[in-house]
Amino acid sequence: MTTAPVVPVAQGTVAIRSENLCRHYRMGETLIRAVDGVSLEIRAGEFVALLGSSGSGKSSVLNLIAGLDRPTSGSVVIQDRDLAKLSREELAKYRLHVVGMVFQSFNLIASMTLAENVELPLRFAEVDRSKRDALAQSALERVGLGARMHHRPSELSGGEQQRAALARALINRPRLLLADEPTGNLDSHTGTEIMEMVREFNQQLGMTVVMVTHERALAERYAQRMIFLADGKLIDDRRNGDRDSIPKSGGQS
Amino acid sequence: MKIPDLTELALRNLRESLLRNSLTTLGISVGVASLVAMLSLGIGLQQMASRRLVKSGLFDTVVVTSRRDLRGMGREEERTGPTPGESRVLDEPARAEIEHLPNVLEAYPDIRFITELRYDDKPHLTMISALPSSAKSNDAFEGMQGAFFSSETAAEVILQKTFAEELLGKTPSRGVDETNVADLAKPLLGKELTMRYAQRSTGPTAQSPSPDAINPLDNSLAAAAYSVVSREQKLKIVGIADLDPESMRGPTRARVFLPLKLAEGLHVMQPTDLREISRAASDQPVYSSIGVRVKNPSQIQVVEDAIKKMGFNTFSILDATRSLRQFFAVLDVFLGIFGSLALAVASIGIVNTLVMAILERRREIGIMKAIGASDGDVKKLFFAEAGAMGILGGIFGVALGWTIGQAINLGTNIYLKRQGFPPEHFWAVPWGLVAFAVLFAFGVSLVSGLYPAGRAAKLDPVQALRYE
Numbered sequence: 001m002t003t004a005p006v007v008p009v010a011q012g013t014v015a016i017r018s019e020n021l022c023r024h025y026r027m028g029e030t031l032i033r034a035v036d037g038v039s040l041e042i043r044a045g046e047f048v049a050l051l052g053s054s055g056s057g058k059s060s061v062l063n064l065i066a067g068l069d070r071p072t073s074g075s076v077v078i079q080d081r082d083l084a085k086l087s088r089e090e091l092a093k094y095r096l097h098v099v100g101m102v103f104q105s106f107n108l109i110a111s112m113t114l115a116e117n118v119e120l121p122l123r124f125a126e127v128d129r130s131k132r133d134a135l136a137q138s139a140l141e142r143v144g145l146g147a148r149m150h151h152r153p154s155e156l157s158g159g160e161q162q163r164a165a166l167a168r169a170l171i172n173r174p175r176l177l178l179a180d181e182p183t184g185n186l187d188s189h190t191g192t193e194i195m196e197m198v199r200e201f202n203q204q205l206g207m208t209v210v211m212v213t214h215e216r217a218l219a220e221r222y223a224q225r226m227i228f229l230a231d232g233k234l235i236d237d238r239r240n241g242d243r244d245s246i247p248k249s250g251g252q253s
Numbered sequence: 254m255k256i257p258d259l260t261e262l263a264l265r266n267l268r269e270s271l272l273r274n275s276l277t278t279l280g281i282s283v284g285v286a287s288l289v290a291m292l293s294l295g296i297g298l299q300q301m302a303s304r305r306l307v308k309s310g311l312f313d314t315v316v317v318t319s320r321r322d323l324r325g326m327g328r329e330e331e332r333t334g335p336t337p338g339e340s341r342v343l344d345e346p347a348r349a350e351i352e353h354l355p356n357v358l359e360a361y362p363d364i365r366f367i368t369e370l371r372y373d374d375k376p377h378l379t380m381i382s383a384l385p386s387s388a389k390s391n392d393a394f395e396g397m398q399g400a401f402f403s404s405e406t407a408a409e410v411i412l413q414k415t416f417a418e419e420l421l422g423k424t425p426s427r428g429v430d431e432t433n434v435a436d437l438a439k440p441l442l443g444k445e446l447t448m449r450y451a452q453r454s455t456g457p458t459a460q461s462p463s464p465d466a467i468n469p470l471d472n473s474l475a476a477a478a479y480s481v482v483s484r485e486q487k488l489k490i491v492g493i494a495d496l497d498p499e500s501m502r503g504p505t506r507a508r509v510f511l512p513l514k515l516a517e518g519l520h521v522m523q524p525t526d527l528r529e530i531s532r533a534a535s536d537q538p539v540y541s542s543i544g545v546r547v548k549n550p551s552q553i554q555v556v557e558d559a560i561k562k563m564g565f566n567t568f569s570i571l572d573a574t575r576s577l578r579q580f581f582a583v584l585d586v587f588l589g590i591f592g593s594l595a596l597a598v599a600s601i602g603i604v605n606t607l608v609m610a611i612l613e614r615r616r617e618i619g620i621m622k623a624i625g626a627s628d629g630d631v632k633k634l635f636f637a638e639a640g641a642m643g644i645l646g647g648i649f650g651v652a653l654g655w656t657i658g659q660a661i662n663l664g665t666n667i668y669l670k671r672q673g674f675p676p677e678h679f680w681a682v683p684w685g686l687v688a689f690a691v692l693f694a695f696g697v698s699l700v701s702g703l704y705p706a707g708r709a710a711k712l713d714p715v716q717a718l719r720y721e
Contacts (some may be wrong), residue, residue: 124254124627
């Protein structure tokens with residue numbers, strides 16, 4: 001259906017591995033253990049949902065995987081690199097080339113048109129202007145917004161904004177798509193639309209998807225695997241449809 | 254991020270808060286304008302001063318005297334160098350030789366004598382000086398009534414103002430010395446003066462030197478012999494000049510001026526003639542001093558050295574220009590510091606604006622970092638915004654400063670005109686200053702951007718994205 005090539009992924013290799021991942025921070029006198037010893041392994045091409053109530057640490061785990069935050073202890077290894085050991089500069093490069101992110105609140109830059117928003121990562125990647133325009137256009141066409149390229153985010157509905165955000169997340173052809181409550185601000189119909197797109201990317205482009213959500217129904221419908229968190233700890237990890245939890249990963253596979 | 258992208262994003266961001274950024278840019282403009290105004294005033298004054306000085310001939314003239322002369326100033330060159338007896342005579346061949354030195358425009362003898370001028374059959378004793386035709390461009394003759402000599406040999410005369418007053422029987426009253434030159438010129442221009450003078454006439458022996466003379470000493474003595482004859486010369490008054498007879502410049506230190514060639518042709522007895530009589534080696538006229546005009550004041554030293562090598566004493570006011578330049582350098586520094594104060598205030602405005610921008614665009618910075626912007630990208634973006642404000646402010650500031658300067662120049666010239674002075678251009682904005690001002694504004698704004706850019710770069714994306 002599109003011109004974008006399918007990213008070749010060796011199905012089954014480990015895409016993300018965390019070991020005893022901790023993220024603690026102080027708030028006044030109290031020590032908050034946002035992430036407390038999470039060890040997990042996500043295979044390339046998997047569609048994983050991180051579930052939990054608010055404050056369970058699911059977003060914190062996602063930020064650590066995204067390289068937006070650094071662990072207090074433990075490690076997150078992605079593509080054989082421990083994010084905890086990367087410099088700030090290397091982390092930025094990692095976010096630019098390996099990760100695509102979508103957020104609950106879309107996070108488009110209000111002063112820029114859709115096309116400009118979508119091509120922004122290409123600017124950071126120092127891609128030539130002539131190539132940028134074509135790439136932004138094809139990405140927007142892919143999410144069905146080819147006609148709205150020169151509109152500003154405020155002129156669009158929530159669903160359209162989230163689709164534009166998806167186009168932006170795709171533009172650098174990342175291996176990982178990280179979504180933080182992508183349907184949280186959308187009605188169920190548009191939410192479904194977005195989730196279908198995410199699934200399409202997962203299946204057609206072979207992207208590994210990690211999605212944070214508190215809606216179990218959504219996770220059951222789209223994700224292949226569900227990881228439950230509470231108080232910063234991993235409490236359950238199961239394949240969709242399985243009764244049994246996946247045994248905790250301790251390096252064995 | 255590439256520089257064109259950076260510039261584009263920066264300008265876009267500046268347009269987003271147009272009013273605030275315009276006001277900040279205006280602040281920089283005012284700062285740059287005050288800097289440009291101050292410095293162009295300094296440069297303009299300096300140019301005006303040096304223009305006047307070059308015109309006056311003070312700084313491109315070397316005065317040459319013979320070492321035989323009584324000029325016991327005890328200077329280095331007089332104590333070293335050849336003894337007075339062995340040094341050269343300042344005569345016509347010497348003058349011609351000096352005139353042919355590189356960088357020399359002309360070398361004219363300093364002819365001056367005191368003699369009697371008759372006007373209305375009344376005698377007036379005064380100092381008379383001969384002027385080369387180049388003196389025409391001398392600013393001393395700027396306010397002159399009448400005209401300069403029609404030729405180098407014309408039997409014409411220019412009078413100094415006080416001498417004109419004397420001829421008309423007006424006594425200059427102390428304090429109120431502002432007699433209008435034009436009032437003096439009316440009754441005098443075109444009138445005739447009679448100059449009585451002592452002519453040095455070649456003696457009978459000199460006219461026919463004995464071809465078989467054995468004694469060379471006798472010969473030289475014979476050549477130096479002359480007689481003195483009383484002569485009269487009618488002179489037409491062509492100009493009245495408002496000169497200062499006490500000024501430093503050599504040839505204008507007199508009250509009556511003759512064309513140089515005319516004066517040379519008259520062979521008026523010179524004070525040196527008496528001294529030279531006993532030892533002159535030629536029958537050429539001997540000069541007490543020669544004024545040498547140099548093409549450019551910067552070549553004075555070279556010319557002076559060359560003339561000294563020939564065995565003459567030289568004197569110039571080169572040192573005076575040096576201290577003058579020093580004065581203007583100090584003045585420029587002070588004006589620059591005062592001018593920069595406004596720019597310093599403006600730079601605080603930049604810091605303030607950018608810090609505000611960080612607070613406002615916190616989320617935007619977070620988004621950019623989340624999608625892959627490095628610390629460096631964010632830092633550069635803020636630098637670019639600061640720099641763009643600096644350059645824009647610099648350009649507007651230069652334009653503003655230039656306009657202010659023109660306005661003040663115009664106003665001052667209107668005032669000067671009312672006071673009866675010629676207009677002056679004491680305001681100069683050279684291209685170097687324009688470039689310097691814009692670059693300086695750019696530099697100052699980048700320095701101002703240091704702190705905000707660093708702060709924006711260090712922003713934690715998780716924190717920035719957490720709150721709506």
